[in-house]
Amino acid sequence: MTLSDPVSKTGIETVLSVEGLRLDLLGSPGQPGLVDDVSFEVRAGETVALIGESGCGKSITALAILGLLPAVVAVSAGTVLIAGEKTTGAKARRLAALRGSSVGTVFQDPMSSLNPTMTIGAQIAESRQLHLKESRKVATEKAIELLELVGIPNPRSRAAAYPFELSGGMQQRALIAAAVACEPQLLIADEPTTALDVTVQAEILELLKSIQERNGMGVLLVTHDLGVVAGVADRVVVMYAGETVEQAQTEDLFASPAHPYTRALLSSVPQTGKRLKPLPIVPGRVPPAGAFPQGCRFQDRCSYMVPSLCLDGTIPVAQVHPHHESRCLRIDEVVRSERTP
């Protein structure tokens, strides 16, 4: 795919393309990047899950895509294209014009993401007023329609309510309504269900799915919940210590993980119907940014690690088979061990 052509070989529009993205903390030259060599794509109508432990660089990657990095972090390499438009290095004003119109965002904590001093309706209407230049009245009518779309009963009176008058699940629904108000091609959902209880989680995920079926947007779902991933994602991008370590179709990834980290993550998910035994854990912690080791970043916690192989240089991404790649030098061993439990 060439950079200027948003339509890939398959003929489906690529709404997000991240290529070799590297993020650096300003004022720390010579250090490995906070995020390094991250590449993935989201196509229209597709849900891509970005997973990994806390501190793997998932959220900062999402912020980089939105152009909302904190002042101390900068993009030092790579490109981000939203709907074919290059956003890395774009002017702040252009980025603001894209946010809300081409890319919507749903954040983790619905309570804190809603302005306590504005009514729900005004907050949903805001992006339509900004991007489509609709009058307050027209935009508010549209906001009421959107509230109905996201399954909020009594949308007209809810629109006049303040955030504290709604439950957590309803607040998240309202935020989703605000994020999709201008029918963006891409929705970035940063742990949209983490702050909600389990029954509500399922409802929210279903809602995202139904909106996606309606308007064909691509969804980038940032999460650390593998249950969520299995339920809704078409493809999975696994991040570890600021790198993408594995990418595959969801079934592929769950059936035959080709990176030791993914394998370890999957084996630590509790499953029903199995004999009771202690749940395996991944020993150790994600190294903090700035303390990434030479060679493979997963080396300290990896049961496949070979000192002669894994401790030097940078580990390249290798194809396991088409549409499945892994950043590991011992893919064969990992895959084989998976098949013989």
Add this chain to the structure above:
Amino acid sequence: MTTSHSMPVPLPASRRRPGLRVLRQIVRRPAGAISLCLLVGLVFVAVFAPLIAPYDPYDQSLRDQFQGPSSEHWLGTDDFGRDVLSRLIYATRIVVIAPVVAVGLAVLVGLPSGLFAGYLRGRVDAVLSRIADALLSIPAIVAAIAIVAVLGPGIGTTMIAIGLVFAPRLFRIVRGATLSVVEEGYIDAAQSIGASTNRVVWVHCLPNVLAPLLVQITLMMGFALLAEAGLSFLGLGVQLPQASWGSMLKAAADQQFRAPYAVIPSGVCLTLTILAFNTLGDVVRDVTGDRKTS
């Protein structure tokens, strides 16, 4: 969640604007109601001063100097034989206008600079904060006297001086409040739908720093009144023959051996009014204080 889905949710009796809600809560507390009544009463007195005052406040009668309270002159007369009650009543105009103008000026300067310093941080914040620090290093009353000395005495310049002295204090409060508001998720959310810096600052930050700001504005009104009285007492504020509670107090204090009770009317008025401002400030703080904790 389940309940909200299955049954119609009762709506609050009426959808009030948050401002009205705060006002109602203030009035519901005795301290708030009393101090608010007092201050509203002052505004009323100021507006209708010519109708209420029994005498012309500038009418001198040297024969009637230093009279005690009587049925003719309820609060007696001053050193020029002017009716003290009438002068007190006319002086409420200063009381009403001076703090509003002074604090208004402080808000005009301190609010935008504080909002942008807190939101943009970095260099803008560094420059503005250093300026504020420099201004704050000069004692308030000295700074005010210096400004009046440059601009010349008079009620107008006094109000400007007080406003300028308060501006950096207000700046700091607004900046601090903005710094914490900027960390909130809804600021990220506003940015993520493409709101411009101006919009984020005025539409999303401002309403959320309003609560602490309102408390400070109320308290500052009291301080501004006190500062005006102080400067008028020193002869820098209101010029004769116009009356201000501060200048009346000064005139009375000069004659305290001939008419010791003369300091009481203006002194009591000043004390009560400032007390009312401070009490109201406390009530506003209590009412708006913990709204955000969930």
